[in-house]
Amino acid sequence: MVPADPWRCGKRSLHCSAESRWDRRRGAAPLDMGLRLPLRRSASFTPEHPALLEVPGPAALKMEANVLVMGADNVGKSALTVRFLTRRFIGEYGDMEFIYSHNLTVDGREILFHIWDVPYSQDQADEGSSEEKRIQWADSFVLVYSICDRASFNILPLKVQFIKAAKEGLSQEKVPIVIVGNKRDLHHQRVVSSEEGRLLALSLDCGFYEVSAAEAYHGALMVFHGLAERIPDTRLALKKGTRIRGIVKSMSAVFARKRTDSL
Numbered sequence: 001m002v003p004a005d006p007w008r009c010g011k012r013s014l015h016c017s018a019e020s021r022w023d024r025r026r027g028a029a030p031l032d033m034g035l036r037l038p039l040r041r042s043a044s045f046t047p048e049h050p051a052l053l054e055v056p057g058p059a060a061l062k063m064e065a066n067v068l069v070m071g072a073d074n075v076g077k078s079a080l081t082v083r084f085l086t087r088r089f090i091g092e093y094g095d096m097e098f099i100y101s102h103n104l105t106v107d108g109r110e111i112l113f114h115i116w117d118v119p120y121s122q123d124q125a126d127e128g129s130s131e132e133k134r135i136q137w138a139d140s141f142v143l144v145y146s147i148c149d150r151a152s153f154n155i156l157p158l159k160v161q162f163i164k165a166a167k168e169g170l171s172q173e174k175v176p177i178v179i180v181g182n183k184r185d186l187h188h189q190r191v192v193s194s195e196e197g198r199l200l201a202l203s204l205d206c207g208f209y210e211v212s213a214a215e216a217y218h219g220a221l222m223v224f225h226g227l228a229e230r231i232p233d234t235r236l237a238l239k240k241g242t243r244i245r246g247i248v249k250s251m252s253a254v255f256a257r258k259r260t261d262s263l
């Protein structure tokens with residue numbers, strides 16, 4: 001049962017809204033798409049708008065990009081993701097992992113992002129091979145740290161190396177990564193300077209943004225906009241006919257290990 005205002009209920013019952021340009025062109029109201037994807041092997045996906053799964057024509061030709069949001073615990077990965085999706089900041093988020101879908105038009109390219117927000121606890125609980133599979137699934141990466149948490153910043157070089165080793169071995173193209181320093185509003189608790197963040201990103205050939213997911217939508221938008229700009233057309237496959245159902249299936253296939261978490 002969907003609560004009247006699902007955003008008040010935390011990640012566990014989170015629903016995200018996606019707009020279909022195809023529908024807008026046809027004069028229909030934007031669709032609210034319930035994307036509630038506990039990543040369990042046996043997870044079943046029950047769309048509230050089944051029609052969205054069957055959209056033929058132009059919507060099926062959208063470019064798509066799989067984005068993995070990574071980082072230490074409590075840095076604001078979910079806050080940033082939810083800000084981008086909904087323009088809202090809801091304060092507390094549960095510990096479920098989700099894949100959200102959201103459209104963004106950048107430089108005339110309409111991109112359907114599939115954004116996988118992995119809670120740190122889950123990231124740690126998984127064997128390394130699960131992380132590797134998540135990395136293989138993704139076309140691009142958002143690495144978040146908190147400007148108030150030095151340790152969350154210090155782990156980034158290793159994460160970037162790990163991603164590059166996994167992805168760039170397979171392709172000549174650079175892997176699109178943006179590094180995000182979050183919680184910019186907490187000036188008095190800052191322990192990582194903007195300069196350090198920028199230099200690290202430069203040295204690792206990544207994009208860089210400092211934002212406050214708590215304070216503004218704009219920063220979150222800039223992050224995903226910047227990421228999209230780093231994704232070459234060749235990576236943005238026209239995944240014809242790959243509908244949400246296909247994505248869910250492929251995610252189930254990724255996870256061979258059965259999860260015990262319940263909804």
Ligand SMILES: Nc1nc2c(ncn2[C@@H]2O[C@H](COP(=O)(O)OP(=O)(O)OP(=O)(O)O)[C@@H](O)[C@H]2O)c(=O)[nH]1
Pocket residue numbers: 071072073074075076077078079080090091092093094095118119120121182183184185186211212213214215
């Ligand atoms: N002040 C401030 N607090 C923030 C900001 N972003 C997130 N928070 C808070 O930081 C805490 C952690 O946010 P989450 O989005 O759950 O962080 P996460 O990285 O997804 O955490 P894990 O699920 O542990 O991996 C929550 O209490 C948020 O309200 C921000 O920009 N500013």
